[in-house]
Amino acid sequence: MSKPVIVALDFADDFECINFLNQFPKDDKLFLKIGLEMFCQFGYPFVRNLRERGYNIFLDLKLHDIPNTVKRTCEMIAQWDVQMLTVHATGGAEMIEAAKKGLDGSATKLLAVTQLTSLGQTELANELQVPLKSQDYVTHLAKLAYQNGADGVISSALEVPLIKEATSTNFLCVTPGIRPKSAQVGDQKRVATPAHARSLGSDAIVVGRPITQAADGHQAYMNICKEWNK
Numbered sequence: 312m313s314k315p316v317i318v319a320l321d322f323a324d325d326f327e328c329i330n331f332l333n334q335f336p337k338d339d340k341l342f343l344k345i346g347l348e349m350f351c352q353f354g355y356p357f358v359r360n361l362r363e364r365g366y367n368i369f370l371d372l373k374l375h376d377i378p379n380t381v382k383r384t385c386e387m388i389a390q391w392d393v394q395m396l397t398v399h400a401t402g403g404a405e406m407i408e409a410a411k412k413g414l415d416g417s418a419t420k421l422l423a424v425t426q427l428t429s430l431g432q433t434e435l436a437n438e439l440q441v442p443l444k445s446q447d448y449v450t451h452l453a454k455l456a457y458q459n460g461a462d463g464v465i466s467s468a469l470e471v472p473l474i475k476e477a478t479s480t481n482f483l484c485v486t487p488g489i490r491p492k493s494a495q496v497g498d499q500k501r502v503a504t505p506a507h508a509r510s511l512g513s514d515a516i517v518v519g520r521p522i523t524q525a526a527d528g529h530q531a532y533m534n535i536c537k538e539w540n541k
């Protein structure tokens with residue numbers, strides 16, 4: 312699969328979401344991210360419906376619980392034929408390992424969220440009281456994820472070269488916090504343009520509002536793909 316632009320489907324209702332998807336040609340098999348907002352409302356039937364329509368699915372549930380609970384949840388999700396699933400790396404070594412065990416036998420890639428892209432250096436130091444430079448914290452969590460069986464991480468594009476160096480070039484770096492030059496940054500702190508993310512080595516970018524809230528979502532997606540694939 313070529314490096315995808317993953318569209319974050321953060322819609323308040325499924326009708327709005329399907330209208331959005333209907334702008335795209337039928338044979339355009341998009342890579343879609345279903346996050347907490349839509350999953351909490353529509354659950355697994357919504358995921359199954361989109362899989363049956365042929366879309367690739369990144370299920371962004373950011374699991375974070377004791378190892379036994381996460382393992383049992385992953386065993387269930389392993390049957391759903393989704394392409395990617397997230398847990399929080401801060402759940403620790405045993406939890407990451409348990410998540411991977413739970414996904415055994417499925418093709419679902421396990422991605423560990425490092426430092427949310429909505430948190431910058433100031434929030435890390437003042438709110439979370441983490442006495443590390445952001446890039447060192449992200450690299451530390453990426454190594455933890457790598458050593459405990461995750462297939463990759465979620466980070467900002469800015470940390471990708473450091474993560475690849477600390478783990479492996481094959482360790483997936485999927486990066487949200489993507490903003491084309493003209494887009495509003497909103498609540499994101501560690502951002503990069505699609506072209507910058509590409510040059511830093513991201514394996515996939517995740518883009519939500521710059522596409523889903525654009526006047527012409529399909530055109531916005533095409534523009535981002537063009538910049539990403541250049």
Ligand SMILES: O=c1ccn([C@@H]2O[C@H](COP(=O)(O)O)[C@@H](O)[C@H]2O)c(=O)[nH]1
Binds near residue numbers: 319427
């Ligand atoms: O660190 C993270 C982890 C996940 N996300 C998710 O990605 C999208 C980004 O949406 P935008 O509208 O492009 O900001 C969103 O669904 C987040 O939940 C993230 O942004 N950062």
